[in-house]
Amino acid sequence: MTAAGNHQASRPIGRRLERAGIRDVAAAAGVSITTVSDALNGKGRLPDATRRHVREVAERLGYRPSAAARTLRTGRSGLIGLTVTTYGEEPFTFTEFAYFAEMARAATSAALARGYALVILPASSRHDVWSNVALDGTVVIDPSDHDPVVMELVRQGVPVVSDGRPAGSLPVHAWVDNDHEEAVLGILDHLAAAGARRIGLLTGTSTDTYTRLSTTAYLQWCERVGQEPVYESYPAHDPCASAVAADRLLARPDRPDAVYGLFDPNGTDLLAAARRYGLRVPDDLLLVCCSESSVYASTEPPITTLSLKPGKIGTAVVQLLIDAIEGVGATHPVQQIMQTDLIVRTSSQRRTHRTTVSPPRSPAGG
Amino acid sequence: MTAAGNHQASRPIGRRLERAGIRDVAAAAGVSITTVSDALNGKGRLPDATRRHVREVAERLGYRPSAAARTLRTGRSGLIGLTVTTYGEEPFTFTEFAYFAEMARAATSAALARGYALVILPASSRHDVWSNVALDGTVVIDPSDHDPVVMELVRQGVPVVSDGRPAGSLPVHAWVDNDHEEAVLGILDHLAAAGARRIGLLTGTSTDTYTRLSTTAYLQWCERVGQEPVYESYPAHDPCASAVAADRLLARPDRPDAVYGLFDPNGTDLLAAARRYGLRVPDDLLLVCCSESSVYASTEPPITTLSLKPGKIGTAVVQLLIDAIEGVGATHPVQQIMQTDLIVRTSSQRRTHRTTVSPPRSPAGG
DNA sequence: TGATCTTGCAGAAACGTACCGTCTGAATGC
C-alpha cells in the first residue's frame, strides 16, 4: 500500500532510470514519437536530415526498441518454433541426433537470413510454455497423427509446416519430405547390383512415417524380386538396442549377405557384429545405412550411407514457413520432395569380379 | 476526432472476430477483467467457485492469453537465448557438432522444466534480430574477449551466463567450465602409464580458451617430464583439415607413439592415418581423443575418449541463468567447474605387459 | 450499535510501440 505511494512520490524525475524509451528519444531529439518511429523504421516522409538526427540521438541514448511492445502492436514476433518429438521427457532422440542437429543448424541459418529467430519447443512441453511464447509460425518435425499441438496451433491460425509427410490429414500449410520409398528401392537395387542375394533390413518398431514407408518399400521390393524378407525391428529411440538388433540379424540361420540399416548407429553396430561373426565387409557382407554422420567415411571399411539431406530440408521448411507467414506463398498446401543422396563407399562396392570390369577405363581420365 | 467517433460508432459488435481476448472472457463470465486475470493466474482472493467458473468459460471460448501483452506488462518473456559462435555465416562448427547438440538438448530440457523456452541466436546475427526478441537472459558459448554481443546484453541489464571461462574480464553473471588443464594432464598421465614414450598432440590454431588451456597444459606436462613436444595445429573449424593434420603428425620423423586429439573428428582421422602407415592401435600407437560421439565405442579398435559432459554443462548453465533472472542466486559472479569423464577403451590400454598385472584382481570384485 | 476486518470484486493506470488521420506552412498555379 505505502509501497506504491512511495513509489510514485519518490519518482518525480523521469519515468525510468533503466532504459531509454521512444519517448525519451523524441524529447531529446525535439521531435514527436511518430517521427522517431518513422525515422528508425524507415517509414513515413522525412527528410534525410531529420532521419539522421533522430538516429543519432537514439544511438546516443542507447535506445533499443522494446521487442514486446513491437510484437504487441504489430502482431509479429519474429519468432518461429521448431518442434521436435520427444521420447520420455527428453527432446529428440539419440538416433536422430545428427539429423536433427544438421537440420536445426540449417533452419537457424535460413530463419536468421530472413530476420527470424528459432525457438526450440519439444512437442510434449508443458502447455504453459507453448502459450507463453508468441510464435509467428512453427516447424514440426515428424508430427504424429492428430498431433494435439499442431491442431491447437492451426486453430489459432498459426502457420505450420512439417518436416516429414504429415500422417493422416493433419492440416499443415506445407510439408517437405524425402521420397523414402524411392530411396529404399534405390539402395536395394544398388545392393543387388553389387551382387547381394539376400538383403536384410534393420528397422524400427515405432510407427512414424519414415519407418513405415521405408519398411513397406522393402517388403514390396522383396515381393517383386521374390526374396523372403529378412529383417529385425527394434525401438529406435533406445541407444543400446541397435547393437543388439544388429547382432540378432547376423545371427539368424537365414543370415543376409547385405544389410540396410534405417538408423544412424546401425552402421557401426552392424560392422561390430560382422566382426564378431568373422564376416568381412564387403566380401561376406554388404552394408549400407542411413546416416548423416561423417564418421562412416573413416571406418574400416568406409560405409556407404544414405543422406536425407537434413540441411536442405531444414532450409526448405523454413522458407515455406516464412512464405506462409508473410503471405507470399500459395493458399493451399504445398508439398516438396527433396532428393536423397547415396554416398557409395567400400562397404557396398561390388565384390564379385564375375562381371569383368575393364581396369584401364578408370573413372574419367582427367 | 471524427475518426475516433466513426471508429467507435462503426464497431457496435465485438472488437475482434479472430481470437477471444480477456475482455471477451470477462463479459461471457459476467465478471471483470481483473477477476479473469486473477482466476487464471491463481492470484487474488477468489472463492473456488468463481475461479472454476472463469476457467471453464475461458476454456469454452478457447481463450489464450497474449504472450506479447503479458511480456510487455510483466517485463518477462520466458525466453532465454542460446548464443553460439559462428564461423563464416554458419552457426556452430562441424567440430562442435556433437558437443553442441548434446549441450543444447540438455539446456532445452532444463529451461523447459523451469518454464522457459530456448532461442538459438548465433553471435554474429544481424543486430536487428537480436533486438527484435525479448530475452530474459542469455547463455553464451565460449565468448571471445570483449564480445560485443555480451557487452551490449550486460549493458541492457540482461543476465548472461557463459559456457566456458570467459576470456578477459567479460562481465558475465556466472560461468561453467571443465577443468581443461587437469583433464589434459590426466590423459597424458594415463597414456604414460600405458607405456607411451612420446606423446603427441593434435590441436587447433584458433585462440579460444579450450584450445589455449589444453595446449598450454600439454606443453607444461612435456616440460615437467622432459619430453620434447610433438604437435600439429590445424584450423579446427575446417572439417577436412583434421585428416590432413592427423596424417602430418604421424608422418613426422619424430613420430609419437601416443596421440591425444583435442577435437571430435581426430579419433577416426588418426585411426585412418595409422592404418595408412601400418601402425597398429594400440600396439604401435596409443590413441585418445576428446569427443562426445558414441561411435568410438564401435570403432576397430574402440577408442578412448574424453567427454566434457556437455549435458551437465548445459543443465548447469541454464540453472545458473534462471537463478540470476529470478534473483535467486548470489550477487556476484559464480563459477562452477564440471568434472570431465575419461572413457577408457582399447586404444589406450596398456600394451606392454612388462609390468605384470595380476589378472585375478579384476576391477572391484563385485 | 458502532468500529474494525475480511472477502470478493471492479476501475483504471500503465507497459512501449506503430500507424491512421490530421494539421501546418510554404510553394506552386492561375
Place this chain on the structure above:
DNA sequence: GCATTCAGACGGTACGTTTCTGCAAGATCA
C-alpha cells in the same frame, strides 16, 4: 491575390495484459 498541392511533422489511439488501489457488503468484536 487566392486556391491548390504537398512535404513534413504530430496527436492520439489501440494492442491485451497485469496489478495497484478502492470500495461495498458481510463478518467479527467490544
